Amino acid sequence: MPGMQGWQAVAFRISGDKAFFSGCGFYGAQDTLCDDAGRHYFKECYIEGSIDFIFGNGRSMYKDCELHSIATRFGSIAAQDRNLPDEKTGFAFINCRVTGTGPLYVGRAMGQYSRIVFSYTYFEDVVARGGWDDWDHDCIFGVYKCSGPGAAAVRGVSWARELDYDTAHPFLAKSFVNGRHWISPTEA
Numbered sequence: 571m572p573g574m575q576g577w578q579a580v581a582f583r584i585s586g587d588k589a590f591f592s593g594c595g596f597y598g599a600q601d602t603l604c605d606d607a608g609r610h611y612f613k614e615c616y617i618e619g620s621i622d623f624i625f626g627n628g629r630s631m632y633k634d635c636e637l638h639s640i641a642t643r644f645g646s647i648a649a650q651d652r653n654l655p656d657e658k659t660g661f662a663f664i665n666c667r668v669t670g671t672g673p674l675y676v677g678r679a680m681g682q683y684s685r686i687v688f689s690y691t692y693f694e695d696v697v698a699r700g701g702w703d704d705w706d707h708d709c710i711f712g713v714y715k716c717s718g719p720g721a722a723a724v725r726g727v728s729w730a731r732e733l734d735y736d737t738a739h740p741f742l743a744k745s746f747v748n749g750r751h752w753i754s755p756t757e758a
Contacts, residue, residue: 580604584628588752591615598623599640605630605661609747613757618670622649625680629659631747633758637663638670639696645674646703651681655708660685662741668720672696676724679707687712687733687741693720702730714738 581598587608595616596603602619605628612631617624618638624647639645647668652659661677668676668691675698677686684707691713697720702711711730713721715738725732733741744750744758 584608584610590753590757592757601625609749609752611744611747611749611753611758619647620645622646622678622680624661625649625651627651627653627657627659627681628661629747630661631744631749632661632663632666635663635666637666637668639668639672639674641671641674641696644698645672646678647674647676648686649678649680650684650686652683652685653681655683657683660687660710660741660746662746663688663691664742665690667691668693668696668718670694670696672720673698675703676701677709677711678703679709682707683709685710687714687738688716688724689714689733689738689742691716691718691721693718693724695719697721697723699723701725712738712741714742 581602583604585606589610592613597618600621602623605626610630613633615635620641650661701724712733713724714733
């Protein structure tokens, strides 16, 4: 029912293609930002939530964003919904800051082939032991040159890979979202 206090509600949903967000704030709790479908670029945004506060099957890059957890007992940043191994979707987080309260997972499998990569990201000491929840799916969870007191927990499970430059590179360049065709060099 509309307006029922305390119920799950999406604060923002994007399902269009080639969407660029710069300096925006997204505030919610569970399921704050529905990154549903299409290619998206988030730059210098503030995204706040508790459980799966970024979720969906978008092909999205989050650059220089703050991901702020308001979890009290348990939380998770991202739940990605890639369902076929050849889908090009996934979430790439680059040079972000993970702040707030925990414990929280940095990624959870929403689809059979979920794909989430964190690169050059700073993690406060809010990450749950193990860092990820794969729900026994064939996920691609990766980290590349992350830091902070919570970074060790992000590397703490066998299905989350510490990437080298060659395997991380596709998630570092705006070509991940085909951005060189629709994001100007001054915006990226």
